[in-house]
Amino acid sequence: MNAPLTANADQGHDPLDGLAETMDRASFAAIAQMTHGLSPATLVQAFSDWAMHLAVSPGKRAQLAAKAVRKNLRLAEHLTDGKPAILPLPQDHRFDDPAWQAQPWSLLSQAFLLNQQWWHAATTGVMGVTAHHEAIVEFVARQMLDMMAPSNFLLTNPVLQQRIADTGGQCLVEGAHLLFEDMVNAMRGDPSPGSDGFITGETVAVTPGKVVYRNRLMELIQYAPTTGTVRPEPVLIIPAWIMKYYILDLSPENSLIRWLVGQGYTVFAISWHNPESADRDLDMDAYRRLGPLAALDAIGAITGAAKTHALGYCLGGTLLAVTAAAMARDGDERLASLTLLAAQTDFSEPGELGLFIDEAQINLLESLMWSRGYLDSSQMGGAFQLLRSNDLIWSRVLNTYLMGKREPLNDLMAWNADGTRMPYAMHSGYLRSFFLEDSLAEGQYEVDGRAISLTALRAPMFVVGTERDHVAPWRSVYKIHGLTPSDISFVLTSGGHNAGIVSEPGHPGRHFRMIERPAQAHSLSPDEWLASAPGHDGSWWLAWGDWLGTHSGEPVSPPPMGAADKGYPPLGDAPGLYVLER
Incomplete structure (x- = not known):
């Protein structure tokens, strides 16, 4: 006789759990494919929140009506x-x-700008709307307006009309050809036109060196010395794993790695493996153990140095902060200093990138990664392009496909198109632990089952933010001041997330601000810092080189390239194998 059902009968394992999850994941993955990872549910919630609160805000509506009259x-x-x-x-x-100064074009541009200003007022400042929903509505409204700008259309763009007249319409033919070429390349997965002039290991990433260690996640490159003596503390560079490491080793004239070697340092750089479906279970802890920690072990064995300067760029900087905090907690004192380039440690105000990160968005991305085992860089690249749609989308459509002029590729643009994938476990954990929970800043992020805190850090820090960073806004990067008592030299440099870092000496138009906060000292607010930080012309690299020198010992003879007797033989020439993976 069958046992009667009880109220708690369904609390055990349901045999349909696995099937239900598979079906749901497949459904969400299909939605993610169609929407490029944007959650329709989030958009509906945001606009419903805004519209309902606006509907019951007579004062705000009256204010908007008055603004509309004044603008007319x-x-x-x-x-x-x-x-x-x-x-x-x-x-x-x-x-x-x-x-655009002549009529009727001036009227069109002025009307558009006034309309854009009005919509900003309409989508912000509505009482009761959550900050996240307000930011989404304002962002989406701006994207729609940018799409409808008079500069994007033949009938309303006098510059385009003149271009067509000057070329006898040939520019439209050329633009159609370029559009077809890009569509074919996208379908085939071929690199961008012009990228054949920037070949990894031949024209970019050419600083001489050797791969001295390799595991399933990274290769460690040691660069050959160019000076008779070197500082006793080597430098370890930890790049972001969303892109190839050679952002810091582009062409010889703007390579940070080559410049640093020339300053008398023994330089090591991590080159990340491009994950595949089989790597889906690699998580943040795997990146920590197989990345910086494995590299520090190899560097110590090869050089014999007791301490190492560590530099982390973007996500690599966040990983470095996690690694350093865990090392400090465990009494590991191998880090001489920390340099964080455009790297966030507090994610409470991540900027517009946070628009793409909430529970619904992450659910879609997790489902997409669940089906593949990884997130392709094109998914993140699309989000980054939306943050600067004027520059990266609509200007390209106008100049390339309507005016028939393709902007020549430079080394930075070629690198930007050379992305890597992100394994399921790592990227899911990263988004949830840092963006959703802000666990590192809250002192709740766990390493080896125990929480770590940035308050344990004592090594001096050199932190760089960039003025026009849409990925790691400088005010967010600046929050490191409130998380650690360490001595911090903070630099705000001109440029954006990438161009501000690739800022070699002699680069025209570069400038930066810098203030050092001594250990345990009071921190300025970002606005106070900006008002009081002295400005300097030129490259921040030089200031960093001086700072690094003050935290380094007297020069010694260069170490060998690798150490075969200690298990770290040279495995091949730089840039290695992993950077070539597609």
């Missing part, structure tokens, strides 16, 4: 006196050409 009056005045009713934002160059 300003537009009418512009028609009569010709004076600008509104100026574009400093970073908006869509209407720079003098042709």
